[in-house]
Amino acid sequence: MEQRHVEEIRTMISRGRILTDESDRYSYSFDGSFGTYLPDVVVQTKDVQELAALVKYANRELIPICPRGQSTSLSGGPLPVKGGIVIDLSVMNDVLEIDEEDLVAVVSPGVLTADIHKAADRKGFLYPPDPSSSHVSTIGGNLAENSGGPRGLKYGVTKDYVIGLELITPQGEIIRTGGRTVKNVTGYDLTKLIVGSEGTLGIITKAVLRLIPKPPAAKTVMAIFDSLVDAGRAISKVLSSGILPSKMELMDQASMLAVENYEPSGLPIDAEAMILIELDGHPAAVSDEAEQVSKVCSEVGAREVRVPETKAEMEEVWQARKLVSPAIARIKPTKISEDATVPRSQIPEMCRRLQEIKKKYNVHLVVFGHAGDGNLHPNIVADKSDKEEMGRVEQAVAEIFKAAVELGGTLSGEHGIGTMKAPFMEMELGAAGLEMMKRIKQAWDPNNIMNPGKIFPEPGQKLVLTE
Amino acid sequence: MEQRHVEEIRTMISRGRILTDESDRYSYSFDGSFGTYLPDVVVQTKDVQELAALVKYANRELIPICPRGQSTSLSGGPLPVKGGIVIDLSVMNDVLEIDEEDLVAVVSPGVLTADIHKAADRKGFLYPPDPSSSHVSTIGGNLAENSGGPRGLKYGVTKDYVIGLELITPQGEIIRTGGRTVKNVTGYDLTKLIVGSEGTLGIITKAVLRLIPKPPAAKTVMAIFDSLVDAGRAISKVLSSGILPSKMELMDQASMLAVENYEPSGLPIDAEAMILIELDGHPAAVSDEAEQVSKVCSEVGAREVRVPETKAEMEEVWQARKLVSPAIARIKPTKISEDATVPRSQIPEMCRRLQEIKKKYNVHLVVFGHAGDGNLHPNIVADKSDKEEMGRVEQAVAEIFKAAVELGGTLSGEHGIGTMKAPFMEMELGAAGLEMMKRIKQAWDPNNIMNPGKIFPEPGQKLVLTE
Numbered sequence: 051m052e053q054r055h056v057e058e059i060r061t062m063i064s065r066g067r068i069l070t071d072e073s074d075r076y077s078y079s080f081d082g083s084f085g086t087y088l089p090d091v092v093v094q095t096k097d098v099q100e101l102a103a104l105v106k107y108a109n110r111e112l113i114p115i116c117p118r119g120q121s122t123s124l125s126g127g128p129l130p131v132k133g134g135i136v137i138d139l140s141v142m143n144d145v146l147e148i149d150e151e152d153l154v155a156v157v158s159p160g161v162l163t164a165d166i167h168k169a170a171d172r173k174g175f176l177y178p179p180d181p182s183s184s185h186v187s188t189i190g191g192n193l194a195e196n197s198g199g200p201r202g203l204k205y206g207v208t209k210d211y212v213i214g215l216e217l218i219t220p221q222g223e224i225i226r227t228g229g230r231t232v233k234n235v236t237g238y239d240l241t242k243l244i245v246g247s248e249g250t251l252g253i254i255t256k257a258v259l260r261l262i263p264k265p266p267a268a269k270t271v272m273a274i275f276d277s278l279v280d281a282g283r284a285i286s287k288v289l290s291s292g293i294l295p296s297k298m299e300l301m302d303q304a305s306m307l308a309v310e311n312y313e314p315s316g317l318p319i320d321a322e323a324m325i326l327i328e329l330d331g332h333p334a335a336v337s338d339e340a341e342q343v344s345k346v347c348s349e350v351g352a353r354e355v356r357v358p359e360t361k362a363e364m365e366e367v368w369q370a371r372k373l374v375s376p377a378i379a380r381i382k383p384t385k386i387s388e389d390a391t392v393p394r395s396q397i398p399e400m401c402r403r404l405q406e407i408k409k410k411y412n413v414h415l416v417v418f419g420h421a422g423d424g425n426l427h428p429n430i431v432a433d434k435s436d437k438e439e440m441g442r443v444e445q446a447v448a449e450i451f452k453a454a455v456e457l458g459g460t461l462s463g464e465h466g467i468g469t470m471k472a473p474f475m476e477m478e479l480g481a482a483g484l485e486m487m488k489r490i491k492q493a494w495d496p497n498n499i500m501n502p503g504k505i506f507p508e509p510g511q512k513l514v515l516t517e
Numbered sequence: 518m519e520q521r522h523v524e525e526i527r528t529m530i531s532r533g534r535i536l537t538d539e540s541d542r543y544s545y546s547f548d549g550s551f552g553t554y555l556p557d558v559v560v561q562t563k564d565v566q567e568l569a570a571l572v573k574y575a576n577r578e579l580i581p582i583c584p585r586g587q588s589t590s591l592s593g594g595p596l597p598v599k600g601g602i603v604i605d606l607s608v609m610n611d612v613l614e615i616d617e618e619d620l621v622a623v624v625s626p627g628v629l630t631a632d633i634h635k636a637a638d639r640k641g642f643l644y645p646p647d648p649s650s651s652h653v654s655t656i657g658g659n660l661a662e663n664s665g666g667p668r669g670l671k672y673g674v675t676k677d678y679v680i681g682l683e684l685i686t687p688q689g690e691i692i693r694t695g696g697r698t699v700k701n702v703t704g705y706d707l708t709k710l711i712v713g714s715e716g717t718l719g720i721i722t723k724a725v726l727r728l729i730p731k732p733p734a735a736k737t738v739m740a741i742f743d744s745l746v747d748a749g750r751a752i753s754k755v756l757s758s759g760i761l762p763s764k765m766e767l768m769d770q771a772s773m774l775a776v777e778n779y780e781p782s783g784l785p786i787d788a789e790a791m792i793l794i795e796l797d798g799h800p801a802a803v804s805d806e807a808e809q810v811s812k813v814c815s816e817v818g819a820r821e822v823r824v825p826e827t828k829a830e831m832e833e834v835w836q837a838r839k840l841v842s843p844a845i846a847r848i849k850p851t852k853i854s855e856d857a858t859v860p861r862s863q864i865p866e867m868c869r870r871l872q873e874i875k876k877k878y879n880v881h882l883v884v885f886g887h888a889g890d891g892n893l894h895p896n897i898v899a900d901k902s903d904k905e906e907m908g909r910v911e912q913a914v915a916e917i918f919k920a921a922v923e924l925g926g927t928l929s930g931e932h933g934i935g936t937m938k939a940p941f942m943e944m945e946l947g948a949a950g951l952e953m954m955k956r957i958k959q960a961w962d963p964n965n966i967m968n969p970g971k972i973f974p975e976p977g978q979k980l981v982l983t984e
Contacts, residue, residue, distance in 0.1 A: 150757050151862035174759055196702045207700060209709075210677065223949040230860035233674060233892045233930035235663045235713050236938075236945055237972055238954045242676075242709040246702050263759040290617050292641055292730040332802030339799075393697035395618035425700045463700035471703075478703055482690040486961065487705045493960035494953065505704050 051090035051133065055111060059091060059135070062103050066095025066141075078136045080129070081121040082387075083470055084515055087129050089116065089136040096142050098216070098224060098255045105253065105499075106222030108135060114502050117249045119159065119188030124387050125468030127195055127248045131503035137253060139190045145256065148173050152230050154213070155259045159190025163197075166259070175261040178205035181464070182375065193254050196246030198464030200297040203422040204330075205262075207464060209245045214258030217244060220251070220495035230258055243490070248466050249501035251494050265330035268296070269340040270364045273347035274321045274354040278302060278405075281323035282398030284350040285421050288327065289394060291346055293339050297328035298422025302401075305374045305418040312377035315370055321353060325421065326371055374418045375429075382414060384434040386443060386515065390454035391425040391463030403453040404428050411446040413439075425463035440516045448513055451477070472507040518557035518600065522580060526558060526602070529570050533562025533608075545603045547596070548588040549854075550937055551901075551982055554596050556583065556603040563609050565683070565691060565722045572720065572966075573689030575602060581969050584716040586626065586655030591854050592935030594662055594715050598970035604720060606657045612723065615640050619697050621680070622726045626657025630664075633726070642728040645672035648931070649842065660721050663713030665931030667764040670889040671797075672729075674931065676712045681725030684711060687718070687962035697725055710957070715933050716968035718961050732797035735763070736807040737831050740814035741788045741821040745769060745872075748790035749865030751817040752888050755794065756861060758813055760806050764795035765889025769868075772841045772885040779844035782837055788820060792888065793838055841885045842896075849881060851901040853910060853982065857921035858892040858930030870920040871895050878913040880906075892930035907982050915980055918944070939974040 060068055069075060069092035079086045090113075095101055108115050114134030121128045130136050143160030148169050155166055155177060163177075163184035170177045180199035181187060187197070193215075198207040214228035217240075227240040244251055275281040285298060301309075301324045306317040318324060325347075329339045344355045358364040379385045392400045401417065404426075408415040419427030428450055432443045451461050451474045461471045461478055476484050488506060491498075527535055536542060536559035546553045557580075562568055575582050581601030588595045597603050610627030615636050622633055622644060630644075630651035637644045647666035648654060654664070660682075665674040681695035684707075694707040711718055742748040752765060768776075768791045773784040785791065792814075796806045811822045825831040846852045859867045868884065871893075875882040886894030895917055899910045918928050918941045928938050928945055943951050955973055958965075 149862070151753055152860045153756060154860075196706075198700050198702075202700055206677075207702075209706070210673075219949065219953060225947065225950040225953060227950065229927055230925050231858045231892075231927050231930065232890045233665050233669055233858050233887075234927045235665075235674075235931055235933050236928045237934060237942060237951070238957055239663075239676070239709055239713055240950070240953060242706055243957075246706055263761050266759075286618055289620060292733075294730050332799055332805065334801030335799030391698045391700050393619045393621075395616070420700075423699045425698075458697050460696055460698050460701045461703045463698065464702055466702050467704060475704060480692065482686065483692040483694065483707070484704070486686060486692060486707060489960040490705055490710075490957055493956040 051113060055113060056091055058107065059093065059104065062107065063093055063095050063100055065097045065100060066093060068093055078118065078138065081123040081126060083124050083126040083468065085126065085129060085469065087131050088133070089130040090133050092136045092138055094138045094141045096144060098218070101137065101253065101255070102218045102222045102224050105218050105220065108499050109221055109497055112497055112499060115499050116501050117194070117253045119191030120186055122183045122187045123191065123195060123466065123468060125462070125466040125470050127466050127468045127504060129469060131469060140188055142255065148175065153261050154230055155261055157189050157257050157259060159188060159254050161189050163187055163189050163192055170261050171264065174264050176264045177211065177259055177261055179208045179211060189257065190254055193245050193257055194249045195466040196464070198420070198425065200299055200420055202420060202425065203298050204294050204296045209242055211260045212241055212245050212257055213260050215241050215244055215254055216256035218253040218255060220500045228258065232260060248468060248504050250491060250504055252500060267333040267336045268328055268330040269336045270358055270367055271327040271340055271343045271347065272356045272358065272367050273325050273352040274318045275323045275351065276321055276353050278322045278401050279398050280351045281325050282401050284347050284352065285325060285397055286394060287346050287350055288343055289422060291342065293342060295327045295343070295422060296330040297326070299326045299371050300418055300421035300426070301371060301374060302417040304416040305378065308377040308381060308416060309370050309373045312380060313373055315366065317370055326367060378416050378429055378431050382431040382433050384432045386430045386432065386447060388428045388447060388450055389425060389463045389465045390428065390450050390459060390461060392454055392457045392459035394424050396457040396459065397421060397424055400426060400453065400457060404450065407446050407449050411442040413443055413446045415446070424459065434516060437516055444513050444515050467505045469503060470513065472505060473511045473513050475507055518580060522578060523558055525574065526560065526571065529574065530560055530562050530567055532564045532567060533560060535560055545585065545605065548590040548593060550591050550593040550935065552593065552596060552936065554598050555600070556597040557600050559603045559605055561605045561608045563611060565685070568604065568720065568722065569685045569689045569691050572685050572687065575966050576688055576964055579964055579966060582966050583968050584661065584720045586658030587653055589650045589654045590658065590662060590933065590935060592929065592933040592937050594933050594935045594971060596936060598936060607655055609722065615642065620728050621697055622728055624656050624724050624726060626655060626660070626721050628656050630654055630656050630659055637728050638731065641731050643731045644678065644726055644728055646675045646678060649839070656724065657721055660712050660724055661716045662933040665887070665892065667766055667887055669887060669892065669931070670765050671761050671763045676709055678727045679708055679712050679724055680727050682708050682711055682721055683723035685720040685722060687967045695725065699727060715935065715971050717958055717971055719967060734800040734803045735795055735797040736803045737825055737834055738794040738807055738810045738814065739823045739825065739834050740792050740819040741785045742790045742818065743788055743820050745789045745868050746865050747818045748792050749868055751814050751819065752792060752864055753861060754813050754817055755810055756889060758809065760809060762794045762810070762889060763797040764793070766793045766838050767885055767888035767893070768838060768841060769884040771883040772845065775844040775848060775883060776837050776840045779847060780840055782833065784837055793834060845883050845896055845898050849898040849900050851899045853897045853899065853914060855895045855914060855917055856892060856930045856932045857895065857917050857926060857928060859921055859924045859926035861891050863924040863926065864888060864891055867893060867920065867924060871917070874913050874916050878909040880910055880913045882913070891926065901982065911980050911982050934972045936970060937980065939972060940978045940980050942974055
């Protein structure tokens with residue numbers, strides 16, 4: 051980027067900070083996925099008008115703009131792959147209002163998702179989307195990627211709770227979509243188009259989120275299986291029994307082993323799988339449902355079924371699930387976290403295929419995740435300095451995507467496409483489907499300045515995990 | 518349309534019917550709103566490939582295409598305002614599968630929504646969206662307009678249950694969006710863009726709908742108020758008390774009077790308002806919540822609170838609510854049914870403004886509807902042959918829209934924009950917001966053949982209710 055642009059940007063951002071030192075810029079060159087890309091300049095401002103003027107300038111001068119929250123993305127969403135300006139929206143965190151009458155939260159993009167949970171909770175409400183990263187990720191990032199989480203099973207994902215947005219368009223106009231009403235059919239649903247568009251259609255500067263009453267009670271059922279396929283059958287049977295749990299998580303043997311090695315807590319490491327089922331709602335409903343779920347699990351052949359009675363016991367069980375990610379990260383330095391998702395009926399078959407892929411490419415594959423909605427998290431741990439191993443990993447990952455799509459599923463349930471999965475888009479969508487998405491991008495951002503290089507594959511682009 | 522087009526269409530639609538007689542075409546010239554527009558030809562076919570070829574042809578020859586279900590639309594969605602081809606999708610009704618494992622229904626566009634309800638119910642599931650017209654309206658129409666209904670309060674609207682679509686694009690390509698997984702973040706959410714786009718972005722030929730377990734119990738609370746504003750306060754207080762009812766309906770004095778005149782059932786016609794609150798879920802939860810809701814209503818000043826104990830009593834209460842629409846249609850020949858929606862906190866203020874508008878323009882205004890989500894249904898009854906009266910009605914309707922937008926609400930909560938509300942789009946969205954919607958339409962349908970004349974206002978277009 052030419053120096054004159056930096057000078058110009060300095061005059062425009064009078065109430066914020068401009069970072070140009072290489073050491074500062076380096077902190078903005080990576081996220082939770084792969085690759086390092088240095089931006090030319092980093093801009094921090096809380097002023098939406100200033101930001102809009104900056105976007106107008108960038109659009110005129112054809113400078114890439116990459117909005118960024120806390121960069122916990124696992125798919126490369128915030129990476130400045132074409133250089134240009136990174137907008138650090140984590141500083142835009144001043145608005146966090148809970149409106150008890152309208153049953154909404156109004157938030158700035160830089161607010162941490164966990165802070166929304168806490169603010170809602172204090173007033174007796176729940177903001178359901180609960181990505182595992184919520185204590186460190188911003189709502190802006192959650193909106194850009196349409197983040198999910200365990201509670202997605204019963205309550206849906208981020209998109210299901212966004213009813214209004216303020217957005218800076220790629221031309222630097224400030225528009226408002228939706229509003230504070232839960233019903234709105236006035237024209238095209240720009241709100242739901244923008245949520246999950248990974249920063250490619252504009253910069254979200256405010257959001258209105260729907261809240262629900264906090265469920266008064268919760269119980270957890272823990273079931274241990276000697277066979278992973280039986281665990282899959284139990285999941286399927288619970289879901290068709292008329293019960294919708296708030297969470298339904300799976301840990302395979304490899305993930306239990308990893309957690310036991312990391313922080314021993316007596317997990318049944320000789321079993322092939324454990325499932326954790328959380329039920330929430332009215333206390334009487336929760337008790338009844340916990341009993342029914344236990345019965346179903348036993349019938350399908352669970353070796354052991356347990357319902358922790360105290361809050362401490364319940365938290366301990368969930369703690370094991372939370373430790374899977376850090377525990378497997380210790381096995382080898384490089385962790386490839388996928389979120390290919392399949393229809394519920396295909397969960398057992400997907401488990402089988404993952405085991406096959408693991409053997410075929412001799413990779414360290416661990417399966418855990420949100421089993422109830424088919425959103426498994428096959429993770430591969432490897433060492434990225436080992437080119438030969440990484441070659442096998444790349445092939446295994448490609449085959450995981452292929453399996454998911456073949457089973458009627460999708461490349462990504464909640465992490466987004468970003469840079470990593472772009473090469474597989476046409477496999478899932480077909481040329482005509484991908485073309486209709488591209489048309490929206492071209493119509494909104496003809497100069498391709500908003501987060502370029504994301505979602506849409508470059509000609510001939512392949513999955514590359516080695517740098 | 519030239520005769521050669523009709524001949525050409527006949528060769529393309531080998532497995533369907535082509536209607537060209539004026540008397541046949543007349544049946545396709547109106548819907549539940551205003552105006553009569555004769556199509557040039559009506560096409561019925563169950564064959565998606567044939568239909569796609571027809572759309573390709575129409576796109577090449579610049580012939581308007583208007584998809585149509587049962588035409589119960591209240592906003593003009595299916596009207597062939599520019600002539601051309603009406604596609605009668607009510608004949609495309611062969612697929613209605615309930616998949617108990619994936620917890621989805623797969624449906625053709627011509628299936629009646631009530632038939633989906635019944636099919637799901639037989640297997641212990643619920644398809645929640647319940648537009649009042651569900652016994653006569655097709656799911657295709659519900660998808661095009663993103664229909665709501667009373668249960669929208671707790672369960673959301675049509676869009677919240679659509680996870681996959683098959684669509685014929687304006688270029689005649691068949692694409693698939695989404696799929697059978699409840700989580701999917703693979704690129705832009707075309708599914709939710711298409712639902713509610715009123716047939717302007719393509720023809721929906723199949724849909725995958727999410728089902729939920731059927732709630733095992735339900736109870737209704739009926740509360741009668743001497744003051745409409747107190748009724749509004751009760752609604753607001755119940756909602757912030759930690760309870761989310763499945764339905765929360767309001768009937769004002771004028772609607773009770775209309776129903777009593779139509780079919781007497783002892784409604785409290787001397788009261789200013791009645792609210793009906795339905796709670797559903799586990800039997801114990803429902804009992805507790807009915808008690809709490811009754812208490813809140815009494816505290817706010819309800820004159821009478823009643824919980825019907827038998828199923829027959831409960832049905833009788835809801836029957837009164839269902840009769841409002843037919844009852845008021847009997848008062849005068851022309852019924853203008855609006856669905857302007859406001860944030861929940863503004864319900865009492867919107868009620869006040871509606872009373873003002875009623876007086877100011879001396880119109881016969883009735884207020885009822887889905888009060889819990891701010892989706893009131895102000896209806897005006899009039900006689901369309903009385904030009905002077907209709908002039909006042911037009912002004913009153915315009916002022917209703919203005920009031921809703923001023924209070925932070927929206928032109929339409931569930932009926933759609935169609936032809937009627939198009940002139941008011943810019944008032945709600947601003948020029949820049951409307952421009953971003955138009956860009957999508959232009960990018961997808963550059964020849965403007967898909968249902969032209971809907972959503973987007975023509976230059977200088979005004980609300981006209983007189984023909």
